[in-house]
Amino acid sequence: MSLINVTNLTFAYEGSYDNIFENVSFQIDTDWKLGFTGRNGRGKTTFLNLLLDKYEYAGNISANVTFEYFPYEVQEQENFTIDIIREISPNSMDWEIMKELSLLDIDDDVLYRQFYALSKGEQTKALLAAMFLKENSFLLIDEPTNHLDAEARKKLSNYLRKKRGFILISHDRYFLDNCIDHVLSINKTNIEIQKGNFSIWWKNKQRQDNFELAENEKLRKDINRLSESAKRTSNWSNEVEKSKKGTTNSGSKLDKGYVGHKAAKIMKRSKSIESRQQGAIEEKSKLLKNIESSDSLKISQLVYHKNKLVELENISIFYGDTMVCNDVGFSIEQGDRIVLKGKNGSGKSSLIKLICGEDINYTGSFNKGSQLKISYVSQDTSYLKGNLTDYASNNNIDESLFKAILRKLDFSRDQFGKDISSFSGGQKKKVLIAKSLCEKVHLHIWDEPLNFIDIISRMQIEELLLEYSPTLLFVEHDSEFCKNIATKSVEL
Template sequence: MENLSIKLTNIQHSFGTKELFSIDALSVYQGDRIGIIGSNGQGKSTLLKMIYGELTPDSGSIQKENDFHFFQQISEVDEEINYENIDWELMGRFFVPKNQVNTLSGGEKTKYRLTQVLSGYEAGLLLDEPTTHLDQKGIQTLIEELRYYYGTLLFVSHDRTFLNQLATKIWEVEAGKVKEYSGNYDEYCKQKELEKLENNRAAEQFVKEKTRLESAIAKKKAQAEKSKQVSIKKKQQHIRPDRLSSSKQKDTVQKNIQKTAKAMESRLLQLEEKKTLGIQRAITFPPSKTLELHNKFPIRGADFHLEKGGKCLFDHCDFQFGVGKCIAITGKNGAGKTSLLNSILTDEAGIILSPKVVFATYHQMAYKITGTQTVLTYLLQQTEYKEPLIRSILHNLGFSQLEMTKPIDRLSGGEATRVQIALLFTRPSNVLILDEPTNFIDLKTVEALEQLIISYQGTVIVTSHDRYFVERVADEIYTIENLRLQQR
């Protein structure tokens, strides 16, 4: 028999005027490993804080049968936390240098805080986006450490590799509800696809039944009206008494037809409406003759040497990026990925660019959108593409027709991020530069970004620690090792 770890009952919680949660009943059992996913702003972090006890729901109860450690996504390093019991061996495997905390990078601080949380054992563990800022080696080290954790694990993550390696259940947080799926992320996707197929079959059946009933009702009403007219005409004539019974029979037939029509109308009202879930179609970007690149390798490095802050990042290395390819650059934190992108953008010594290269860039969180024009108008003002294509890009990024008419100065942070991604693909360019584009965006946006990159006809250079994302979009993968770009 499974032992209960957490039980949520009749949870109601709002943020301002927005209802975040309405949960009837939800249970977690000892040994569960639950990955929590959902769009930005759905309340995933709030859910963890309520389970931990940092927040109290507006109503309902949370029953906990064991204590929990909690890794919060945004927090400063406190060196005093668990200092006596710190696992220095794990700190070493995370490659955190023994420097002053204020000198550590963002990724190193995340590793430091993770080590503090994992150094002391509790029967429950809550992790909120633990892979943010971690390089691939750091993510793999964390996965290996958590494989041997046998308590109850709940974690919020947008990293699909992390979800696949650790989750045995998925909680999908959407529209105030939490729905549980068995298995890891890939198995969740299969179940969601099956749900979509079943829903669309039900939607087709609904349309057929609705059409059939509406047609039958119309026919019955027409029959009833015809019978009524015949009956009125007969009554107006001088009919012998022995033939009145025939007229009465016709009145009865008319009433039965009307009764049948009303029964059908009742059935029509009781039909549960099902709407077809849309299938995301690939976007086709129209080719631009003015931006067409004829150079086979529009971006090259020749004896490229780069030093930053007295540290050598690249030592006289050569590389060449092919036209129309998606190039992924990976490497540990501090290896020089962002510095390489900046060198390409600024055409530094050792970088050779085709004269026709036109860049469009995406830097995570580097946006500020002001103005009162709608999302659609804002994008149309900055592109040569036609409105149908812009609508398609916005639709793929999760904007409804109504949301496209929302003023840009009223966008949430997540919505503004999606507009920034849309803007990247609407500006005339033949080379996209994307620096860690999957940080802080939800899975639906990540998957939409993947489709846009795959559809884009130019050259793409992207840095990312998200292994799943890289394998989905990249034609060529390079790792920064030994002050060189090494192709995998």
């Protein structure tokens, strides 16, 4: 066991006025299986880069371990996998490598295949196995589940659960729950560490949020009551002070000493109420700092004139002589929320392209409603660029609604002035989802929409879909999201 000590850490990117971290201190035990959580853009990956000494910062980070970062960048992808593993962990014996791969349920034959020929899941597992074999290394694992199918995620999560000591960034709730024992949350105003998995942390956060909301309401009423009381007392004091210059009703002169004494007592009471009021305001200001914005969003989907929108019967899709899926059949009716499931390469994205109208080579019967309007969210975000105002205009969507949705998905106002190409992966995905939600369509089709999107935003999108029940066909490997959202499942 060793410790990672972070003391008075302050960091901002060059040219930015806002600090990502400001004077934060905490301690991490390298035996912990530590999950990171926090909204997109809060600094999770930035903190990993600070541990790797990639940026200059104020404060101090001390550790007696060598940090290794995943995803590992493989330069020579045409090399055999065994050579890449040996490059990462040169002291590992062949039997150790094979044992590690067996824990990840990978066949030994991947070792003697060129790395680029491996699937994304096989590449991820092979690299993580190599990095865990490296002596005196502490792994910083940044979103390993992106593009992994549900089965691959489960195997990887089970593998990590048996390991000792790492930091993991993931937005998959089930994945985190299965393999971590501590949570570090990067909140709006501070950083907290708790023992337990994500679900335990989330319950504690909800309990704290509910307590603060109740306290906030109580203090709000207290402040209003004290303000009214202070106002009345101040008026009394002023009236008494004015009367020092007057006379009594009988015409005799007032006892100015008595009146002054009475005015002083009222003023003292006024000051006391003011002090209590200020204390209540200060107490109120300590609350609600870390409550995340989760306002409900509103969408209005068009109603198609028929109940059945799309129908597929005995569909097989081909790329050249290669068949990617065989004998698929299902229909999409209004109100359906259908998840397409299957391993990577089973034809999920190809079916989506067929429904969206792309030129796909297929056999079988495919019928789509005439003049059916579809909104499509793709996996790819690399083409996004320009400012949000122009993006809304070019896509004929309501700019105010578009930006309101982004605000509710935790975009700061200064983000609106930046070029979309500079956004994080999660922020780019939110741009595509916000655009889709603004479009007047009959059917939403989303292909792995949640890649890189933070957990709180995922929950918020879930609430939206459950509230407004749009017709939706989607591919997603987040098992919790699928369980909560899908009304039907199609297994390929």
